[in-house]
Amino acid sequence: MGIFAITGKIIKSIAYPSEMVPSIEEDDGHHHFDPVTEHESAKLGMWLFLATELLLFGGLFAAYAIYRAKYPEMFMDGSKSLDVVLGSVNTVILIFSSLTVAIAVKAIQENRIKLVKVMLWVTIVCAAIFAVNKYFEYTYKFSKGIFPGTDIFYSIYFAATGVHMLHVFIGMAVLGILLRKVYKGKYNKENYTAIEIGGLYWHLVDLIWIYLFPLLYLVG
Amino acid sequence: MDNHGSYKSLINIWLFLMFLTVITVGAAEFDFGFKCSNCPLYRINKSRSSCISLHAFKA
Numbered sequence: 012m013g014i015f016a017i018t019g020k021i022i023k024s025i026a027y028p029s030e031m032v033p034s035i036e037e038d039d040g041h042h043h044f045d046p047v048t049e050h051e052s053a054k055l056g057m058w059l060f061l062a063t064e065l066l067l068f069g070g071l072f073a074a075y076a077i078y079r080a081k082y083p084e085m086f087m088d089g090s091k092s093l094d095v096v097l098g099s100v101n102t103v104i105l106i107f108s109s110l111t112v113a114i115a116v117k118a119i120q121e122n123r124i125k126l127v128k129v130m131l132w133v134t135i136v137c138a139a140i141f142a143v144n145k146y147f148e149y150t151y152k153f154s155k156g157i158f159p160g161t162d163i164f165y166s167i168y169f170a171a172t173g174v175h176m177l178h179v180f181i182g183m184a185v186l187g188i189l190l191r192k193v194y195k196g197k198y199n200k201e202n203y204t205a206i207e208i209g210g211l212y213w214h215l216v217d218l219i220w221i222y223l224f225p226l227l228y229l230v231g
Numbered sequence: 232m233d234n235h236g237s238y239k240s241l242i243n244i245w246l247f248l249m250f251l252t253v254i255t256v257g258a259a260e261f262d263f264g265f266k267c268s269n270c271p272l273y274r275i276n277k278s279r280s281s282c283i284s285l286h287a288f289k290a
Contacts, residue, residue, distance in 0.1 A: 099256050106252065110245040117238060229259035 022181060025057070025209055026188035050204045057208040061215050064178075068219050071171045075226060078163045089164030090230060092157070094148060098228040101144050102220065108137035109217040112186070112210045119203040124193065127206070131190040134213065138183045145176055171223055178216045185209045 079086045115130035152158075152165075159169035189209050192198060198206055 095256065095260060099252070102252055102256075103249065106245065106248050110241060113241050114238060117236070117241065225255060225259070229256065 018181060021060075022184050022188070025185045025212055026192070026205060046201065050207075053204045053208055054211070057211050061211065064215055064219075067174070068171070068222075071167065071174065072222065072226070075167050075171070078167065082163060085162055086164050086230075089162065089168065090227065093168070093228045094151075095228050097144055097148055098224050101141050102224050104137050104141050104144075105217045105220050108134045108141075109214055111137065112213045116203070116207050116210045119193075119198055119206050120200055122200040124196075124199075127193055127198070128190065131186055131193065135183055135186050135190070138179050138186070142176065142179060142183075145172065145179075168227055171227070175216070175219055175223060178219065182213050182216045185212060 111130045111133045115127045115134065118124075118126035118130060149169075157165055159166050186209060189198075189206055192205070
């Protein structure tokens with residue numbers, strides 16, 4: 012199975028959790044279909060998925076720690092070449108987007124659909140601004156002749172921020188699908204599991220950046 | 232199902248995270264005057280890579 016097929020399945024499982032299990036008509040008696048149990052099951056599944064994501068980034072953080080201990084001067088010089096202001100702006104943007112997605116989850120629990128729409132839109136726009144900033148950061152590095160293979164610091168920098176950027180794009184896709192379904196009236200205070208686990212995913216994207224930013228930009 | 236607290240508490244958490252961000256970036260960028268020549272490891276080995284502290288090298 013290709014990477015795009017796997018990514019598609021992940022997005023679908025987040026945005027359409029109820030479609031990943033058989034319908035009630037197809038039920039063979041081994042699934043729970045009361046809303047509370049389904050909600051808790053979906054959340055548990057999301058937390059397990061988030062744990063695997065932490066393992067993925069944990070490998071990159073381990074590589075960072077090992078090579079930093081081995082080549083401290085290379086990491087000092089590499090870190091100094093990164094734009095702290097742009098990194099700080101992106102940090103503020105992502106933390107703000109976590110607030111807006113948390114407000115969206117709170118709002119759907121109170122059936123405030125208009126507020127949910129506004130907050131999801133703001134979150135997606137924040138993600139887009141983050142991506143644009145990252146684009147400028149990457150192209151500036153490329154124009155200076157700095158590429159992933161330049162040295163070990165930049166290999167880790169591009170790998171870690173690149174994989175994180177992929178998660179930002181997946182998050183934007185998930186939030187976009189959720190927003191579309193909110194416009195279609197699919198969610199309300201009785202049925203908001205997808206928005207909650209989509210929000211959990213977005214918080215993970217934010218959390219990973221909170222570790223990447225100081226390690227790459229600040230620890231000089 | 233879960234309750235995510237009040238809007239006010241969410242905004243307070245966000246403000247606290249903003250405060251931590253500003254403090255962290257400020258502390259990282261502020262020049263505390265650390266120098267390798269003051270570091271005992273550097274004085275012993277005369278090698279910047281022997282320094283295990285996290286501050287920037289300003290030998």
